[in-house]
Amino acid sequence: QQQVKQSPQSLIVQKGGISIINCAYENTAFDYFPWYQQFPGKGPALLIAIRPDVSEKKEGRFTISFNKSAKQFSLHIMDSQPGDSATYFCAASVGGGSNYKLTFGKGTLLTVNP
Amino acid sequence: NAGVTQTPKFQVLKTGQSMTLQCAQDMNHEYMSWYRQDPGMGLRLIHYSVGAGITDQGEVPNGYNVSRSTTEDFPLRLLSAAPSQTSVYFCASSSPAGLGADTQYFGPGTRLTVL
Numbered sequence: 437q438q439q440v441k442q443s444p445q446s447l448i449v450q451k452g453g454i455s456i457i458n459c460a461y462e463n464t465a466f467d468y469f470p471w472y473q474q475f476p477g478k479g480p481a482l483l484i485a486i487r488p489d490v491s492e493k494k495e496g497r498f499t500i501s502f503n504k505s506a507k508q509f510s511l512h513i514m515d516s517q518p519g520d521s522a523t524y525f526c527a528a529s530v531g532g533g534s535n536y537k538l539t540f541g542k543g544t545l546l547t548v549n550p
Numbered sequence: 551n552a553g554v555t556q557t558p559k560f561q562v563l564k565t566g567q568s569m570t571l572q573c574a575q576d577m578n579h580e581y582m583s584w585y586r587q588d589p590g591m592g593l594r595l596i597h598y599s600v601g602a603g604i605t606d607q608g609e610v611p612n613g614y615n616v617s618r619s620t621t622e623d624f625p626l627r628l629l630s631a632a633p634s635q636t637s638v639y640f641c642a643s644s645s646p647a648g649l650g651a652d653t654q655y656f657g658p659g660t661r662l663t664v665l
Contacts, residue, residue: 479640479656525592535644535654536581536600540592
């Protein structure tokens with residue numbers, strides 16, 4: 437049973453455009469929702485994270501939108517740049533501080549064309 | 551700080567061989583985890599530890615053992631390697647939330663091939 441479903445699998449965006457990646461979860465006990473960015477040959481790195489007490493969090497060009505009733509959250513990358521080309525993973529965990537026990541989506545390969 | 555380090559970077563094993571993947575962190579993090587990453591599967595949790603002497607199983611623990619004798623080190627042991635264990639393995643560490651540090655830091659990974 438896949439607890440975090442991520443879409444799309446791949447995404448191609450033109451430079452300056454908006455990239456949108458969506459995730460849906462099933463476990464209502466999840467209470468920590470991070471997004472990770474991974475470049476080829478590297479380990480994932482935390483990009484931005486949200487807790488369910490807020491509906492949106494913005495850090496620079498990156499925004500997480502969270503819809504608790506729909507059990508969905510999404511990553512928006514504004515003014516997408518070629519340097520944003522990477523694989524993005526959404527994740528979730530239970531228990532607030534349980535960031536050591538993440539459940540990941542399958543990933544989205546983002547390509548930003550110049 | 552070196553962060554999270556993993557050795558080796560690459561390894562080729564034959565079916566049935568055993569080996570240990572090393573992981574160390576110098577951030578004094580209580581929590582450490584091992585994940586495997588397979589194409590199209592995302593990252594899946596193998597084992598985790600919430601402190602020295604405390605370990606537990608994740609989503610895909612079969613065929614792997616762990617121990618945590620110190621805060622810094624969290625080795626992953628493959629007892630009898632199988633081709634299904636061909637993967638990229640990531641170690642990660644973090645502090646409990648509430649201490650102002652939710653981030654789980656990942657190492658650079660070990661790419662393992664089992665023939």
